[in-house]
Amino acid sequence: MQHAWLIPALPLISFAVTGLFISPMSKRAAGVVATLSIVAAAVCAYALAWEYFTAYPAGHDHPALVPWSYEWLRYQPGLTVNVGVLVDPISVLLMIVVTTVSALVHIYSNAYMHGEYGFGRYFTFLNLFTFSMLGLVVAPNIIQMYVCWELVGVSSFLLIGFYYSKPSAVAASKKAFIVTRFADLGFLVGVILLSYWGFKLYPDWTTQVGAAQNGLSHVQPVDFAYLNHPAFLEQFAGLGATFIGINLLTLAMVLVYMGAAGKSAMFPLHIWLPDAMEGPTPVSALIHAATMVVAGVYLVARLFPAFAFSGTALMVVACVGAFTSLFAAVIGTTQDDIKRVLAFSTLSQLGYMMLALGVSTADHAMGYTASMFHLFTHAFFKALLFLGAGAVIHAVHTNSIWEMGGLRKKMPITHITFLIATLAISGIWPFAGFFSKDEILASALGNGHTFIFGVAMLVAGLTAFYMFRIYFVTFWGPHRTHGADHAHEAPALMWMPMAFLAILSAVTGFVPMGQYVSMGEHEAHHGVNLAIAIPATLVALLGIGVAAFLYIGDGSRATTLAARLGVIYQAIKQKFYFDELYLFVTHKIIFRNIARPIAWFDKKVVDGGVDASGWITRTSGLLLSYLQTGQVQTYGLWFTGGIAFVVLVLWAALV
Amino acid sequence: MISDATYTVMFYGLSATVILLALLAVNARQLLRAALGLMGMLALSAGLYVMLRAEFLAGVQILVYVGGIVVLIVFAIMLTRSSELLEDHPAKLTRILGATFSIMFMLIACYALGTTKFTESESTQAVRDEVRDIGLALLDRGANGYLLPFEAISLLLLVAVIGGTVVARKTPPKHQPFTTGGDLRGETVAHPPLVQDDEHVVESKS
Amino acid sequence: MTELLARFAPGLHEWLTLCAVLYAIGLYGLLTRRNAIAILMAVEIMLNAAALNAVVFNRFVTPNEIDGHIMAIFVIVMAAAEIVVGMAIVVSLYRLRASVDVNQMNSMKG
Numbered sequence: 009m010q011h012a013w014l015i016p017a018l019p020l021i022s023f024a025v026t027g028l029f030i031s032p033m034s035k036r037a038a039g040v041v042a043t044l045s046i047v048a049a050a051v052c053a054y055a056l057a058w059e060y061f062t063a064y065p066a067g068h069d070h071p072a073l074v075p076w077s078y079e080w081l082r083y084q085p086g087l088t089v090n091v092g093v094l095v096d097p098i099s100v101l102l103m104i105v106v107t108t109v110s111a112l113v114h115i116y117s118n119a120y121m122h123g124e125y126g127f128g129r130y131f132t133f134l135n136l137f138t139f140s141m142l143g144l145v146v147a148p149n150i151i152q153m154y155v156c157w158e159l160v161g162v163s164s165f166l167l168i169g170f171y172y173s174k175p176s177a178v179a180a181s182k183k184a185f186i187v188t189r190f191a192d193l194g195f196l197v198g199v200i201l202l203s204y205w206g207f208k209l210y211p212d213w214t215t216q217v218g219a220a221q222n223g224l225s226h227v228q229p230v231d232f233a234y235l236n237h238p239a240f241l242e243q244f245a246g247l248g249a250t251f252i253g254i255n256l257l258t259l260a261m262v263l264v265y266m267g268a269a270g271k272s273a274m275f276p277l278h279i280w281l282p283d284a285m286e287g288p289t290p291v292s293a294l295i296h297a298a299t300m301v302v303a304g305v306y307l308v309a310r311l312f313p314a315f316a317f318s319g320t321a322l323m324v325v326a327c328v329g330a331f332t333s334l335f336a337a338v339i340g341t342t343q344d345d346i347k348r349v350l351a352f353s354t355l356s357q358l359g360y361m362m363l364a365l366g367v368s369t370a371d372h373a374m375g376y377t378a379s380m381f382h383l384f385t386h387a388f389f390k391a392l393l394f395l396g397a398g399a400v401i402h403a404v405h406t407n408s409i410w411e412m413g414g415l416r417k418k419m420p421i422t423h424i425t426f427l428i429a430t431l432a433i434s435g436i437w438p439f440a441g442f443f444s445k446d447e448i449l450a451s452a453l454g455n456g457h458t459f460i461f462g463v464a465m466l467v468a469g470l471t472a473f474y475m476f477r478i479y480f481v482t483f484w485g486p487h488r489t490h491g492a493d494h495a496h497e498a499p500a501l502m503w504m505p506m507a508f509l510a511i512l513s514a515v516t517g518f519v520p521m522g523q524y525v526s527m528g529e530h531e532a533h534h535g536v537n538l539a540i541a542i543p544a545t546l547v548a549l550l551g552i553g554v555a556a557f558l559y560i561g562d563g564s565r566a567t568t569l570a571a572r573l574g575v576i577y578q579a580i581k582q583k584f585y586f587d588e589l590y591l592f593v594t595h596k597i598i599f600r601n602i603a604r605p606i607a608w609f610d611k612k613v614v615d616g617g618v619d620a621s622g623w624i625t626r627t628s629g630l631l632l633s634y635l636q637t638g639q640v641q642t643y644g645l646w647f648t649g650g651i652a653f654v655v656l657v658l659w660a661a662l663v
Numbered sequence: 664m665i666s667d668a669t670y671t672v673m674f675y676g677l678s679a680t681v682i683l684l685a686l687l688a689v690n691a692r693q694l695l696r697a698a699l700g701l702m703g704m705l706a707l708s709a710g711l712y713v714m715l716r717a718e719f720l721a722g723v724q725i726l727v728y729v730g731g732i733v734v735l736i737v738f739a740i741m742l743t744r745s746s747e748l749l750e751d752h753p754a755k756l757t758r759i760l761g762a763t764f765s766i767m768f769m770l771i772a773c774y775a776l777g778t779t780k781f782t783e784s785e786s787t788q789a790v791r792d793e794v795r796d797i798g799l800a801l802l803d804r805g806a807n808g809y810l811l812p813f814e815a816i817s818l819l820l821l822v823a824v825i826g827g828t829v830v831a832r833k834t835p836p837k838h839q840p841f842t843t844g845g846d847l848r849g850e851t852v853a854h855p856p857l858v859q860d861d862e863h864v865v866e867s868k869s
Numbered sequence: 870m871t872e873l874l875a876r877f878a879p880g881l882h883e884w885l886t887l888c889a890v891l892y893a894i895g896l897y898g899l900l901t902r903r904n905a906i907a908i909l910m911a912v913e914i915m916l917n918a919a920a921l922n923a924v925v926f927n928r929f930v931t932p933n934e935i936d937g938h939i940m941a942i943f944v945i946v947m948a949a950a951e952i953v954v955g956m957a958i959v960v961s962l963y964r965l966r967a968s969v970d971v972n973q974m975n976s977m978k979g
Contacts, residue, residue: 641908641971645760645900652767667875674879678887685891685914689898694906701910708917712941715884715928720920720941727945732913732952739906739956743963761900769893776885783881786932796935797942809939816946823950831957833964 009059011052012093013076015103016142018049019110023135031128039121042131043114046138050107057100066523072096072233074148081151087207088228094148097525098309098380102145105387106299108512110138112505113294116395119501120290120402130170130288137163141299145306149230153307154199157271160300161188167295168287180283187280191270198263201256203230209243210234236313245317261314261321264307265328272304272358275332279590281355282583285347289398292347297354297394298387305361305383309376312527316370326366330463333359335584337470341477342570342581345407346397349478350390353433356467357386363464364448367457373527375451381521382448385440388516389432392509396426399502400482403495409481413488418495421503423483425510430479432513434472434548442545443517449544450537468544472551480559673714681707694740702733716786719793884925891918905962905969909955913948920944 022045031038064070077092114134121130140159147153162185169181206229227234234240245257254262268274273281284296295301308315308325315322336355343349361379368375399422404412416423432439435446445468452461487493497503558566570577579585635646665673684707687700705728712721801813895918898911920941927937963969 639971641757641900645757645764648764648768648896648900649760652764652771655771656767666871667878668871671874671878674883681887682890682894685894688914689894689902689907689911694904697907697910701913704914705917708921711887711921712924715924717924717928717938717941720924720938723942723945727949728913728917732949735952735956736906736910736913739959742960743906743969758901761897765893765897765900768896769889772889772892773886776889777882781881781930783929784932788933793935793938797938800935800939807936812943816943819950820946823953827953827957829957830954831960 009056009063009073009075009095011076012056012095012146015049015052015056015107016093016139016146018045018052019135019139019142021045023132023139026128026135027132031132035127038128038131039114039118042135043111043118045135046107046111046114049138049142050104050111053100053103053107056095057104060095060100061524066520070097070524070526077148087230089149089151089230090228091152092148093146094232095146098306099145101380101384101525102302102306103142105384106138106141106145109298109387109391109509110134110141110294112509113290113391113395116293116398116502116505117288117290119499120398121288124288126170130167133163133166133170134291134294137167137295137300141303144303147232149228149232150199150202150235151230153310154195157195157267157303157307158192160295160303161185161192161271164188164284164295164300167291168284170287170291174286177286180280180286184280184284187277188270191277192267194263194265195267195270198260198265198267201260201263202235205244205247205256205260206230206235206240209240232310236311238313238317241314241317255318255320257314258318258320261311261318262324264311265315265321265325268304268307269328270304271307272301272362273332273355274304274328274359274362275335276586278332278336278355279586282348282351285345285351289347289394289401292351293391293394293398296351297390301354301358302361302383302387305358305365305379308362308365309380312365312368312373312376313370315365316368316373319369322366322368324366325362326457326460329359329362329364329366330460331359332356333363333467334463334470335359337467337474338580339583340474341470342577344409346400346409346412346478346482347394347407349409349474350393350397353393353471353475354390356471357382357390357433360445360448360464360467361386363460364451367452367455367460368527369455370527372451372455374454374522375448376527377522377525378444378447378451380525381519382441382444384519384521385432385444385513385516388509389429389440389513392425392429392506392513393433395502395506395509396422396429399498399506400426400495402498402502404489404491406489406491409478411489412482412492413485414483414492415495416483418492419497421507422498425503425506426479426483428510429513430475432517433475434552435468435544436472436548437541437545438514438517440513440515440517442541444521446537446541446544447521449540453540465544465547469547469551472548473555476552476555477559480555484560670714673710677707677710677714681711695737698733698736698740701736702729705729705733716791717793719797881925881929884929885922888918888922888925891915891921903970905959905971906956908971909952909959912955913952916944916948916951920948 022042026038026042026045030041060070060073073095074092075095077090079088080091081089083089114131117130117134121127124130137160140156140163144153144156144160147156165181165185168184169177171177210229241257244260245255247256251259270277281296281301285292287296315325333356336352336359340349340352340356343352361382364375364379364382366375368379399419400412400415401407403415403419403422406412428439432441435442449461449464449468452464498506558569582588681704684700684704688697688704691697691700706725708728709721709724712718712724800807801809804810892915895911895913895915898914899908902908902911923937923940923944925937927934927940931937959969
């Protein structure tokens, strides 16, 4: 466990070595080295998980350990920021997810990206991303979390814009970066608020409670262990200080949630994720489905006690999550681009996880477990869906589902694995999604959020519908295009990771998550709550049935239905015109009224000032150069005058 | 011995003449006239040396300055044909500034001299053998002697003589001195062979 | 009359003033003349003033010593050496550029 630092360090070393030395020499070697490093990191993560859960077996207390930390920034006594590795159930869980999916995506990419321009660069960035994500996951304090948070943002930006000669990819990467940066502004303010008050209240807290007494003797004011501690939260929430009538704790948590919402693409900051599909498909699988986008969920889970202490902040989380999941699911039913459907599905599922966190309370934290469970299972089946979509795109050379069709026979392995993932996300027994979704629904109902439960139920149906819609359109029916006609199975390097993920998607549901990841009281694993499972399954089956009814065959029924829905269908298909709304706001309002005056000020005043200083220097130099006539006599003249002047000045000064 | 009154008259008379001649030397537009002023000024300075009881120096002054330096200057004036040309008046601004600064310099020096208290003393020797004293001092190797500076200055003179010869010698056109700057060459082109004659003269002289 | 004149017998300060005046005249010439030879002549005036200064101090401050005279001799020798080299340069310059106007000697111009 002392070697836990290896897990993020391996990708970092590999990133540097691959990027600097191997990639310029051999592209193939870069892919191999990058992949091996991640596989090694994955092995380390499994070893760590084994060690941790052997030491603290299921059903017992799971303490948060910091087996390795290093003093990074020392501001003043009592305020030190460390880099370290935090080992607790959710970080172990995330480490497994990240390293597994990343390793599989690396393997898959060796085949998928074969022959692409920038092969070495691709793997370098992928390694950078994996390092950043692992650094984020193991962060024991909010500063390291923030730093890695930005690093994953950067690597996401780099990978979305991987095909940088394509204008749409450039625009998408810019969009993703700017939107998440905007959200991170909120996160940053939240971090500052938390660490400022954390430091301010620190001495009081240590004297009152006694850090050692709580087993937190070496805790810094920015550590999660401190920020989540009830004693600190009580003091922080109890501060009389408010900002526009909002309690400071609530404000800080809502700001932190803003960052989480940006990264996890919650409404209204969701607009970047669908466009992020411009990146290579394995990148979408790794970053924009399985790992980076769940960082927001992870952050909320990480600070869950603090969120729970401020009920308002948690309520915000729940409402935004529920709305996003419904909103995205509705849009997902109409999209034609297979990756976009998956992107909206990701949005919807992320909303689900947020919702699950939001409906929890400190005492009844089943939703917390459910959220982490869903995060865990979703990572596998969503990565599988993306990899499957990638295999299909690789074979058919198009993203539009209407140009595919009938691939069932052409690509049997891809078909089977995709079907498993689709069943998993739809929540059909015995696949993984069934269990985690069931738990989320149970937690929503269990804590009395009936309305949110209804929304979640509806979303479950919609999810089954749109997932089977693309399944049927892609794999059933006639070959709609020449490309689909000539498709053939993906190479072994591609289907093997898919098969592995398919197995995981099928079996991870049986992990007794409640015994490993829990908050507060240990609740016995509920098992399957039939009162919820049966209606949920029925809803899912209904969705599948509708999809089958509409889309098996030539799809004319769907066209008729779309025509009948008219304006509503168009609005949904255009994603409720949110992109247009944002463009209007940014271009017409912000650019015109704020950015332009600022640009003018910058050009005329700031640049003008700089230019003026240059001009003054140049002109004075030019003027002074006239003094250098080359005439020794003139020099002598000034020399003599100078002597006289100096003597007079000295006399005036001394006498 | 001359009386104090005579001494006074001589001093002011000589001083006034020397100053006037010096002014002539720095102001005359005709260089030969200026050289003449310089010669007179230097010659009369010898009189001032006599008044300071430096008779040997007065002789040296006449010999070296009037007999050597002024003659050399006159030669130079003739060689460069400056005698035939009236010198351009300097720019008015240069003259005003030069005069201002010179006068300021003089006033400062006079003020400094006037406010400084020197410890004067009278000679104890009734008669003084100046030449003998100078000779002894120049060849004295002791702490107050001037043997080393004397040798050094003789070396300087030797170097000056050789240097003057080398610099003034007619050089083959291949490696001309003073061709460092581009505009120098431009000037040479601008005033072509005006010099032919003089080169001939210089060579015959040297 | 004689007494009156005797009362104005020149002392150290009068002599030094004379030197300063001569020096300033030389300086004026140095700064304003445009002909290189004339400039050298002005330098001679200054050197002469300096030599005279040395002798004046010798006469009034240390009349039993001879150092001032030695200094004056050195100055005269220096002047001779200087005029030799100076004139050689002037002649050489003149051959090269057909002019001894220092206003045209501005190759040091920046």
